[in-house]
Amino acid sequence: MSMTPDLRFLIYSAVLSWVMVLTASAFRVRGWTMGGVLLAFGNRDNLPEATLIAGRAERAARNMLENMVLFIALLVVAHAGGVTDSRVATGAQLFFWARLVYFPVYLAGVRYVRSAVWLVGLIGLYLILAAVV
Numbered sequence: 001m002s003m004t005p006d007l008r009f010l011i012y013s014a015v016l017s018w019v020m021v022l023t024a025s026a027f028r029v030r031g032w033t034m035g036g037v038l039l040a041f042g043n044r045d046n047l048p049e050a051t052l053i054a055g056r057a058e059r060a061a062r063n064m065l066e067n068m069v070l071f072i073a074l075l076v077v078a079h080a081g082g083v084t085d086s087r088v089a090t091g092a093q094l095f096f097w098a099r100l101v102y103f104p105v106y107l108a109g110v111r112y113v114r115s116a117v118w119l120v121g122l123i124g125l126y127l128i129l130a131a132v133v
Contacts, residue, residue, distance in 0.1 A: 006092035024057035085131035094124030
């Protein structure tokens with residue numbers, strides 16, 4: 001039994017989530033400096049004020065985690081229900097690629113493009129939902 005395309009994109013999305021969280025953390029503590037490394041390995045009780053890019057990275061990572069919950073739930077239901085509709089794979093692909101583009105667009109602060117890319121990811125989730133329902 002081979003892994004389905006949608007599950008492959010779930011794995012890719014999980015890795016992307018991890019990268020986004022690590023990037024947000026690195027920006028927040030300035031992990032490229034010795035002080036930042038020490039702060040990262042500590043309890044993070046006294047974090048510096050977030051820079052613009054650190055704040056964007058944190059919000060983008062949090063948004064990804066929030067959307068991952070929906071993505072995982074939809075894929076679990078699709079697989080548990082034996083749904084093999086091509087919309088599941090297409091939706092998973094749309095979700096992943098949109099989220100991959102979303103992160104650098106959000107970091108760059110491109111407002112309307114960011115929202116459009118987010119909407120593409122939402123359409124991916126909708127396709128999976130439509131196939132399940």
